[in-house]
Amino acid sequence: MISMEKTFHSPRPLAQVFSYLADLTNFELWDPGVHEVISLSPGPPVTGSRYMVMLAMGPRKVPVDYTLIKVDPAGTIVAKGSGANFTLLDHITLSGTSSGTTITWRLELTLASPSLEPLMRPFMHFTGSRGISGLKRTLGAIRPAPSKPSLPSILGDLMLLPGALSFTKMGFLQARRNFTALDTSMDGKTVVITGATSGLGRSAAASLAALGATLVIIGRDPEKGAQTVANLTQETGNSQIRFVTADLTSVAQTVSVARTLRQELPRVDVLINNAGALFNERKVTHEGYERSFALLLLSPFALTTELLPSLKASPRARIINVTSGGMYTQPIRLDDLQYERGRYDGPKAYARAKRGLLMITETLAALEPGITCNAMHPGWANTPGVALSLPKFYGIMAPLLRTPAMGADTIVWLAASPQAREVSGKLWLDRTPHITAIFPRTQHTARQREQLWTVLQSELSRF
Ligand SMILES: NC(=O)c1ccc[n+]([C@@H]2O[C@H](COP(=O)([O-])OP(=O)(O)OC[C@H]3O[C@@H](n4cnc5c(N)ncnc54)[C@H](OP(=O)(O)O)[C@@H]3O)[C@@H](O)[C@H]2O)c1
Incomplete structure (x- = not known):
């Protein structure tokens, strides 16, 4: 020996x-x-x-x-x-x-x-x-979270190949060398999370449940929801987990579930807008919205604004919006938010909506200084959503994709870490803030942020 x-x-x-x-x-x-x-x-x-x-x-x-x-x-x-x-x-x-x-x-x-x-x-x-x-x-000394992108991260994002590599499993393993242990418990904290029946949301929910959070999962499939709750409880020993049903492509259902939760939960400490999908075919919901716009932008906007009273009741609530690195490829199209012009392209519709989600994150951070409001993107992770909606990409990239836990790590860190609570209005990858545009044509302006907010508010006022 x-x-x-x-x-x-x-x-x-x-x-x-x-x-x-x-x-x-x-x-x-x-x-x-x-x-x-x-x-x-x-x-x-x-x-x-x-x-x-x-x-x-x-x-x-x-x-x-x-x-x-x-x-x-x-x-x-x-x-x-x-x-x-x-x-x-x-x-x-x-x-x-x-x-x-x-x-x-x-x-x-x-x-x-x-x-x-x-x-x-x-x-x-x-x-x-x-x-x-x-x-x-x-387990060393606790360092404050960085409040702006570092020069190496800016250069990495701007150079396309290193930028793309940072999205892979290798990017995560490299970034992980700088991570510190989460010095926290989520006991007594209430977390509302969408889309936790699969992929990243499921992994984030497991980590937050293990930290002791009370979890409310919003999803569209009650059977899958019940199974997820039972599995999470068994895995983590946390019995404070429940599921509420809403199809988040429906604004009416989103608003209804948010209003019910607002009554039931006087205080919400963390809201995670994670549910998402990439639609390769353009379809309009029965409420008249293109699905990417409805699910990825209008629904998180509705859920967030409707839950604001409960979020404001928390001493320092956090909102985490799960966007996508795909949004680096697209500008916001305020003149065509629902992709009515030209030939529909699913990844483009998805990327535009995700940029919109980033923009509302920035607006909310400015409007609500008492709430920590951030967007993150998970890199490229091996989830059922990616396998289903991007089969060719998945076929080539599968060995390089992150595990769901790697993709979800920054969601959990933004939700739980005391240091992350201090920085608001940023876009994060692997616990570090990143630039929000690589190509000048995709950069959004403060004026566009205001206009988008007004449009979404006006749509929401219908419900
Ligand atoms: N994986 C990646 O590489 C990647 C990269 C960039 C961004 N993202 C983003 O990360 C988030 C999670 O994606 P994922 O990869 O984990 O995908 P996923 O495995 O397909 O999980 C998506 C989750 O969203 C839920 N959802 C989808 N449509 C819904 C609807 N209409 N109403 C309610 N819930 C709905 C799904 O519910 P069901 O279980 O009922 O289907 C599921 O729980 C998404 O916002 C996605 O855009 C992922």
């Missing part, structure tokens, strides 16, 4: 450090030697919880079956991993001090062929150093 031991002092309280480290899915956030972790046991981490940890050995991925063998909130976490010809024992001891928590991490490796152990010693040391650097970053 060979071993290594490292110590690090985190400025964060013991309970926070404990809950972060006991959840082995966070391995992939702090240990660069870990490619991916899949939780195999529902509910919060307890003794006996199992995880499949994929170690990254250069290009090779090595599966290790991990089990938590001791989880004591007083400050001990012991996990045992079994690989094909080795076992790993992680022993983490935490001791709380007035200035934070001292973390001692001991790692023991036992190989099936002990003669190879001398060869592995330098590797163990290297793994330990990288792991402890990861812990220092994720």
Whole structure:
């Protein structure tokens, strides 16, 4: 057996450090030697919880079956991993001090062929150093969220290839090197989220439920909704989750559900407008709206403005609008918001509506300084929506697509992180603000923002 031991002092309280480290899915956030972790046991981490940890050995991925063998909130976490010809024992001891928590991490490796152990010693040391650097970053001092795009991010966005690469899984893995652990709980917070029966919304809902939020999911399919609620409750142990039905291409249904929720929920802390779809064929709803305009722009506008009284009752509410990097390709078309002119193009209609969603985010941030209002885009993530609406893109790009959790990470961070609460009116990717236009012809103006707001208000006044 060979071993290594490292110590690090985190400025964060013991309970926070404990809950972060006991959840082995966070391995992939702090240990660069870990490619991916899949939780195999529902509910919060307890003794006996199992995880499949994929170690990254250069290009090779090595599966290790991990089990938590001791989880004591007083400050001990012991996990045992079994690989094909080795076992790993992680022993983490935490001791709380007035200035934070001292973390001692001991790692023991036992190989099936002990003669190879001398060869592995330098590797163990290297793994330990990288792991402890990861812990220092994720559990180190809390930094404020950036309030404007950095020069490298602007240059990256402007150069099309690096910009596009940042949308992929590699872009996320690169960005993740700067992430810190979420230093928060969502206990007592009410989150309303649309489209959480699938893809990104489903993943964000699971993370927020695991943080303790009370969740209200708005979706169109009651059966799928009930199943989602049951699954989320089983996975996270959170029973404060419910589903309400509304087809969000219908403004009447959106307004009706919002007015009901406004009565039932005197306070809403977070609203996440996530539901979306890309329509390859132009169709008009029975209310007379082109579907992309209705679902991606008018409906989030309606839900947000109708829920404002409950949002204003929160000490610092947050609104998160899920837009798309596709909006970089299109300007707003105030003269043709419903794509009545020319030959309909689904991705263009989608991109224009998503730019509109960004514009209303900026307007709302200016109108409501007491609410943190941001837009984000998830990059390119492997979700049923992408597979269905963009089959050719999906066929080529599938290996490079982000997991839903990677795409949803910034939604969760914007909803939960105390630092994210302080910055409003921005467009985010991977927890950093980004520019809102790459091509001058797509840039929108303050005047256009005002005009769009007026048009949407006027449409909403019909209901
Ligand atoms: N995945 C990506 O790469 C990507 C990239 C850029 C932006 N986005 C945006 O991310 C958001 C989530 O997309 P996703 O990729 O996770 O897609 P998804 O897997 O298809 O999920 C979309 C969600 O929206 C719901 N929804 C769709 N139409 C609805 C309607 N008329 N009424 C109520 N709910 C409706 C769906 O409900 P059902 O379960 O009933 O279908 C589902 O829960 C969307 O706004 C999308 O535009 C995604």
